[in-house]
Amino acid sequence: MRSFQQRLSEFDARGLRVVAISVDTPEINQRQCRKLGYTFSLLSDPKAEVIRRYGVLHPGAGPKHEDIARPAEFLVDSTGTVRWVNLTENIAVRARPKEVLKAFEQSRND
Amino acid sequence: MKRSWNWTLWIGFFSALAGFLTYPFFTQFPATRDFPWANFLLFGVGGVLLLAGLVRAFGKPKLYRGKIFGSILATLSLLGFCLFAYLIFFELKQVPASTGAPRVGQKAPEFTLPDQNNKPIALADLLSGSKGAVLIFYRGFW
Numbered sequence: 470m471r472s473f474q475q476r477l478s479e480f481d482a483r484g485l486r487v488v489a490i491s492v493d494t495p496e497i498n499q500r501q502c503r504k505l506g507y508t509f510s511l512l513s514d515p516k517a518e519v520i521r522r523y524g525v526l527h528p529g530a531g532p533k534h535e536d537i538a539r540p541a542e543f544l545v546d547s548t549g550t551v552r553w554v555n556l557t558e559n560i561a562v563r564a565r566p567k568e569v570l571k572a573f574e575q576s577r578n579d
Numbered sequence: 580m581k582r583s584w585n586w587t588l589w590i591g592f593f594s595a596l597a598g599f600l601t602y603p604f605f606t607q608f609p610a611t612r613d614f615p616w617a618n619f620l621l622f623g624v625g626g627v628l629l630l631a632g633l634v635r636a637f638g639k640p641k642l643y644r645g646k647i648f649g650s651i652l653a654t655l656s657l658l659g660f661c662l663f664a665y666l667i668f669f670e671l672k673q674v675p676a677s678t679g680a681p682r683v684g685q686k687a688p689e690f691t692l693p694d695q696n697n698k699p700i701a702l703a704d705l706l707s708g709s710k711g712a713v714l715i716f717y718r719g720f721w
Binding site for chain 2: 522
């Protein structure tokens with residue numbers, strides 16, 4: 470997410486909104502934004518309802534065996550259709566901003 | 580004659596320790612984020628130095644110290660390496676398959692969630708007047 474913050478202007482320039490979703494509360498998210506300088510929205514889904522709706526639940530993976538989100542990235546176009554998905558198989562390996570921007574350019578040409 | 584201080588053992592141990600502890604540091608950089616080769620390199624350097632130190636300690640015990648503490652440091656380093664390798668090669672890959680996630684071409688499920696300022700944000704808000712939205716699901720900081 471740090472890398473997305475660093476290249477946020479490239480998303481802005483293309484008219485793309487970036488948001489991040491986790492089970493963290495708005496209070497924790499506000500702290501994180503201040504600490505790490507995030508200017509995009511961190512959305513709070515403490516009951517993991519939206520996380521479940523998107524099929525990206527990682528049951529019992531929290532520090533106290535809470536249900537949390539597994540890392541995943543979706544690119545949604547302006548009609549609400551999914552244009553690109555990244556479901557990593559390794560928690561440490563996340564989508565890079567470059568991949569998402571490339572996927573966006575490609576989906577525009579389709 | 581006073582036996583000399585077997586410094587390779589200590590440097591080896593601290594290199595292995597650094598290999599373990601610097602993992603969060605190296606994940607900040609794109610080059611070392613996806614695979615922690617810098618950490619494995621530190622473990623490798625540590626292993627070589629520890630081995631060299633042990634060979635000295637056991638081969639020339641009259642010249643070098645470290646038979647006992649060298650063995651302890653080497654064992655600790657080896658345990659640390661095993662734990663690290665387990666975390667990297669097994670624990671990090673325990674991710675559910677998520678077969679129910681929306682696929683390319685499907686509609687993204689609608690949602691409304693509070694942001695860091697407690698302001699509700701809906702997917703429709705993100706999409707209105709924009710070219711699209713990137714949704715990043717993450718594990719959280721707790």
